[in-house]
Amino acid sequence: MNKATRKAGAPYSFLAPALILFVLFLAAPIVYAAYLSLRRTKVTGLGLGAGSRHEVWAGLSNYARSLTDPDFLPSVLRVGAYGMIVVPTMLGVALLMALLLDAGRTRVGTFARTAIFLPYAVPAVVASLLWGFLYLPRVSPINDLLTGIGMTPPDLLSGSWVLYAVANIAVWGGTGFNMIVLYTALRAIPTDLFEAARLDGASDVQIAWRIKIPIVLPSLIMTFVFSLIATLQVFAEPMTLRPLTNTISTTWTPLMKVYRDAFIRNDIYAAAATSVVIALATFVLSFGFLKLVGNRAFNQED
Amino acid sequence: MSVSTVLPVVPATASSEAPAQAHRGNRRISPAATVLLLLGALYCLFPVLWVLIASSKSAGELFSTFTLAPSGHLFDNISDLSHYRDGLYWRWMVNTALYAGVGATASTLVSAMAGYALAKYTFPGKRFVFNLILAGVLVPGVILAIPQYLLLAKVGMTNTYWSVLLPSMITPYGIYLCRIFAAAAIPTEVLEAARIDGAGDWRTFGTVALPMMRAGLVTVFLFQFVAIWNNFMLPYIMLGDDRLYPLTVGLNGLLNQGANQPSMYIAVVTGALLSIIPLIALFLGLQRYWRVDLGAGAVKA
Numbered sequence: 301m302n303k304a305t306r307k308a309g310a311p312y313s314f315l316a317p318a319l320i321l322f323v324l325f326l327a328a329p330i331v332y333a334a335y336l337s338l339r340r341t342k343v344t345g346l347g348l349g350a351g352s353r354h355e356v357w358a359g360l361s362n363y364a365r366s367l368t369d370p371d372f373l374p375s376v377l378r379v380g381a382y383g384m385i386v387v388p389t390m391l392g393v394a395l396l397m398a399l400l401l402d403a404g405r406t407r408v409g410t411f412a413r414t415a416i417f418l419p420y421a422v423p424a425v426v427a428s429l430l431w432g433f434l435y436l437p438r439v440s441p442i443n444d445l446l447t448g449i450g451m452t453p454p455d456l457l458s459g460s461w462v463l464y465a466v467a468n469i470a471v472w473g474g475t476g477f478n479m480i481v482l483y484t485a486l487r488a489i490p491t492d493l494f495e496a497a498r499l500d501g502a503s504d505v506q507i508a509w510r511i512k513i514p515i516v517l518p519s520l521i522m523t524f525v526f527s528l529i530a531t532l533q534v535f536a537e538p539m540t541l542r543p544l545t546n547t548i549s550t551t552w553t554p555l556m557k558v559y560r561d562a563f564i565r566n567d568i569y570a571a572a573a574t575s576v577v578i579a580l581a582t583f584v585l586s587f588g589f590l591k592l593v594g595n596r597a598f599n600q601e602d
Numbered sequence: 603m604s605v606s607t608v609l610p611v612v613p614a615t616a617s618s619e620a621p622a623q624a625h626r627g628n629r630r631i632s633p634a635a636t637v638l639l640l641l642g643a644l645y646c647l648f649p650v651l652w653v654l655i656a657s658s659k660s661a662g663e664l665f666s667t668f669t670l671a672p673s674g675h676l677f678d679n680i681s682d683l684s685h686y687r688d689g690l691y692w693r694w695m696v697n698t699a700l701y702a703g704v705g706a707t708a709s710t711l712v713s714a715m716a717g718y719a720l721a722k723y724t725f726p727g728k729r730f731v732f733n734l735i736l737a738g739v740l741v742p743g744v745i746l747a748i749p750q751y752l753l754l755a756k757v758g759m760t761n762t763y764w765s766v767l768l769p770s771m772i773t774p775y776g777i778y779l780c781r782i783f784a785a786a787a788i789p790t791e792v793l794e795a796a797r798i799d800g801a802g803d804w805r806t807f808g809t810v811a812l813p814m815m816r817a818g819l820v821t822v823f824l825f826q827f828v829a830i831w832n833n834f835m836l837p838y839i840m841l842g843d844d845r846l847y848p849l850t851v852g853l854n855g856l857l858n859q860g861a862n863q864p865s866m867y868i869a870v871v872t873g874a875l876l877s878i879i880p881l882i883a884l885f886l887g888l889q890r891y892w893r894v895d896l897g898a899g900a901v902k903a
Contacts (some may be wrong), residue, residue, distance in 0.1 A: 301796075305756050306885065308725070310719075310723065310803035310804075311719040311723035311725040311728075312719075312724075312725070313803075314640070314715040314716065314718060314719035314722075314803075314807070315715070315716050315719045315731060317711075317712045317715065318712050318713065318715065318716035318735075318772065318777055319731070321637075321712060321717075321768070321771055321772035321798060322734070322735075322738065322772055322774070324768075325746070325750060325768065325769045325772050326738055326741065326746065326772060327750075328753060329746045329749030329750045329752075329753055330746070330749065331746070332749050332752065333745075333749040336749070336752070337686060348884075358822060387877070393642070396635070397638075397642050400635045400638055401639070402637055403632070405630060405631055405632035405635050406630065406635045406636040406637055406639055407633060408639055408640055408643070409635070409639070411643060412639035412640065412642060414886070414889065415643035415644075415646050415647050416639075416642050416643055416646045417640075417885075417889075418646055418647065418650065418882065418885070419646050419649075419650075420828065420885070421734065421828065421878065421881040421882050421884075421885040422649075422650070422832075422878050422881070422882075423831065423832035423833075423834065423849070423850050423877070423878075424832060424834060424850075424855055424883075425832075425834050425850040425851075425853055426850070426853065426874045426877055427649070429853060429857060429871075429874050430647060430649040430650075430652065430653050430874060431869065431873065433656070433859075433867075434649060434652060434669075435651075436665075438665045438666075439656075439669055441668075441669040441670060444668065444669065472645070472646065472649070473865070475646075476646065489621055498877055504632075508733070521850065525740075529740065529742050531683075531892075532742060533742045533745065535835050536834040536835065537849070537855065539834070539838075540854055541860040543857050543860065544861075555745075555835075558748060559748070559839075562748050562751075563839070568748075572748075572749065575745050575748060575749065578742070578745055579741065579742065579745045580711070582740070582741075582742050582745070583740060583741075584710045586740050587740065601603055
């Protein structure tokens with residue numbers, strides 16, 4: 301295109317609203333959180349009156365305090381375990397369902413695809429609410445079933461089960477979306493790529509492993525990264541289950557700890573430090589993973 | 603620019619599916635595949651089925667009768683919920699529609715403009731802006747909520763509609779998608795022709811580029827609409843006045859009341875049912891737009 305005859309400012313004016321919003325609601329909060337994480341309140345005199353509290357530089361003391369908080373490490377480990385359950389289960393089921401749909405050897409494809417995608421339209425709060433009730437011993441139909449055959453049903457909201465109970469909600473809510481992403485990628489594979497293999501007698505499973513999965517690997521990698529990011533910020537599910545059980549503490553996940561520090565303890569400095577740590581960890585994990593697999597999905601340049 | 607060589611990403615519509623379906627689906631039926639898919643469907647539908655049944659029970663029946671035994675109190679429950687604090691529940695519904703509708707419309711337009719500029723113009727700083735957007739995609743949005751709250755508190759904007767709407771208007775992922783859609787759907791020659799006909803940059807964008815990107819923009823709109831509709835943490839942090847709540851925060855509050863007052867549980871269950879109906883309707887109606895190719899960028903090579 302002939303650039304010289306176009307107004308030089310045009311691309312910038314198209315970008316202006318996005319950049320202004322980006323700076324105000326993405327860049328500024330990050331910078332502000334980083335700034336707050338290095339500050340603290342200093343109380344002078346008796347701590348009474350408006351002039352007695354000042355903000356001063358705190359060095360890295362907020363980080364030290366937040367990382368050594370006895371509630372911090374358990375919440376990180378809990379989310380780590382939660383992620384190890386949720387991400388492989390969710391993506392494994394999503395991939396299996398997408399492959400089954402793509403193989404086209406069933407008449408229930410459209411119905412199953414719609415039904416499995418449906419939970420995507422259910423907010424995490426409502427999903428947690430529905431499952432939360434279904435976990436209650438007096439409501440759970442599985443309890444009725446197990447009692448019926450003479451077994452003692454587990455209390456799904458007790459300490460040893462609650463992690464799986466929350467993980468199930470995330471798997472339920474996220475599988476359908478990932479399935480659609482993978483299914484879309486599978487549909488884009490030209491049929492002749494595996495038609496020859498089929499004529500040579502390859503089974504559907506062999507075609508899936510040797511041809512289809514390698515081709516949709518970039519999509520699989522992206523769904524992995526997005527699932528990882530979503531996992532690290534788990535918040536709505538445990539917050540909603542809290543009224544139904546006493547096994548979910550106020551610092552059950554790192555983000556819940558940030559919330560508690562900021563709004564229950566009014567310690568925005570510690571909250572900011574923990575936020576920065578979570579953001580960095582997310583960044584390192586997702587970038588590190590992308591580097592590890594040598595993925596160029598995000599780096600296309602014209 | 604060589605963008606026109608890129609990507610099979612234009613969201614395909616129903617018409618392109620038919621021949622592929624015939625080609626792929628004309629083989630033996632596999633019972634194993636059918637059973638697995640039906641199991642998956644059952645798992646996904648079960649809680650939705652349960653909430654439909656549970657909303658038809660009276661407060662006493664919720665915990666006493668068999669879980670899957672329906673009763674006849676659905677309309678009583680809806681009426682009770684509607685009378686709760688002068689129809690507060692319906693106000694939450696309207697608020698949610700407002701946040702999601704306005705927020706998604708604005709963010710789609712903002713993303714379309716930015717994506718178009720990144721795909722179809724060459725200008726100094728383009729690479730930097732694009733990398734900035736990519737970094738933004740990987741920033742967990744929820745981490746931002748507390749600093750956003752603190753900044754908006756400084757200018758006295760927390761606890762207003764704006765405090766939820768404004769942060770919802772920027773979505774780096776939407777910009778990323780729009781850039782792909784613009785690159786794939788708008789041939790550079792068409793823009794060139796519009797320019798020769800004397801159309802300015804804005805006119806070309808509005809009358810040529812936007813219509814060509816339409817299918818992609820619907821996808822971005824739906825994405826953002828669902829994301830805002832389902833969002834919990836941002837409004838939970840920003841809002842104190844329960845008359846401004848969206849459904850997610852409102853239902854969370856009702857559930858907390860239920861812990862002390864179990865008769866509220868039936869209101870929570872009925873509210874949960876009503877809250878998912880609009881989104882499920884929207885989603886079934888526009889299903890053909892849900893085709894997203896996250897890995898599309900890498901197909902280029």
